[in-house]
Amino acid sequence: MKVIFAGTPEFAAVALQALHEAGFDIPLVLTQPDRPAGRGMQLQPSAVKQYAVKHGIEVLQPLSLRMDAKDPQRAAEAKAAHERLLATDYDVMVVAAYGLILPRSTLDIKPCLNIHGSLLPRWRGAAPIHRAIESGDAETGVTIMEMEEGLDTGPMLLIERTPITPQDTTATLHDKLAAMGAEMMVKVLRKMEKGVVEAVPQPEQGVTYANKILKEEAVLDFAQSARDISRKIRAFNPFPGAHGEVNGTVIKLWGAEVLDGGSNAAPGQVIAADAHHGIVVACGEGALRLTQLQKPGGKRLPAAEFIKGFPLDGQRFE
Structure with a gap:
């Protein structure tokens, strides 16, 4: 099969590599334009x-695929991309975390298959991995689906599950699901070659939406339960990084353990900060032992190392 691939971040690159190494002919790759990044903000x-x-694969980087875009440059790039797709000999488009909407004009050319990091119809949308952890889901997985104009509403071709462990962060779960999705897409395309793949409509029950992560969500409220805060810390690792503030200094929290039992201390109060107990913070319900922290301009440090340079005994996270 000849496969056009559309994707942008590492999650997608894992799938592209799998398809390439599996021997599929990939005449064209679509990805988002180069972006400024790093301290020097270089493209x-x-x-x-x-x-x-x-690997010598042709790359196309349009700003948009919508030919009706109001911005003339975006509309022109979309038209050029559409003409390029029409001129390309391919059987299917594989999409993974592309970041651009595929309009009807693109979907109508050839079948478009998507690698989605959730058990659809749960967590349709932009941030399924984050939201699954934040909500305390016991499991997640990957769904390979046919794309249509609705948001992740298309029929399913393959679905596989994996547990979410108490140690999983968005970073670790991302890597698991990226590998799963890559293997699953190879399986689906092999079945398509043989004409034995079956599309199953998504259930009407259990639909939830994984809204895009906003930076302000990462500000922790210690009046919440220790369990909820712990989930947020794991869900927002590596982005945007859950954090609290101590005496005007923003401290990012990268790891924490839930401690059962009550405390008379006010939420956010540091009730221990030493080599023996670690850093323990009172919450609205229960307490958290913080295991990895980072101050502005510093590195992520284990709690014992962090308090050597930033004493927290008697302090409070606001």
């Missing part, structure tokens, strides 16, 4: 573009 190619260029 950086996406992970997908880096892989494609390294």
Whole structure:
């Protein structure tokens, strides 16, 4: 099969690599334009573009695929991309975390398959991995689905599950699901080659939406339960990084353990900060032992190392 691939971040690059190594003919890759990144804010190619260029695959980076875009430049790039797709000999488009909406004009050319990091119809939308952890889901997985104009509403071709462990962060779960999704897409395309793949409509029950993560969500409220705060810390690792404030200094929290039992201390109060107990903070319900922290301009440090340079005994997270 000849496969056009559309994707942008590392999650997508893992799938592109799997398809390429499986021997599929990939005549064209679509990815988002290079973006400024790093301290120097130099333009950086996406992970997908880096892989494609390294392996001699043609790359197209339109600002939009919507030919009716109000911005003339976006509309012109979309028209050029549409004409390029029409001129390309391919059987299917595979989409993984592309970041651009595929309009009807694109979906109508050839079948479009999507790698989605959730057990659809739960967590349709932009941030399924974050929201699954934040909500305390016991499991998640990957769904390979046919794309249509609705938001992640298309029929399912393959679904596989994996547990969410108490140690999983968005970073670790991302890597698991990226590998799963890549293997699953290879399986689906092999079935398509043989004409034995079956599409199943999504259930009407259990629909939830994984809204895009906003930076302000990462500000922790210690009046919440220790369990809820712990989930947020794991869900927002690595982005945007859950944090609290101590005496005007923003402290990012990268790891925490839930401690059962009550405390008379006010939420956010540091009730221990020493080598023996670690850093323990009172919450609205229960307490948290913080295990990895980071101050502005510093590195992520284990709690014992962090308090050597930033004493927290008697302080309070506001």
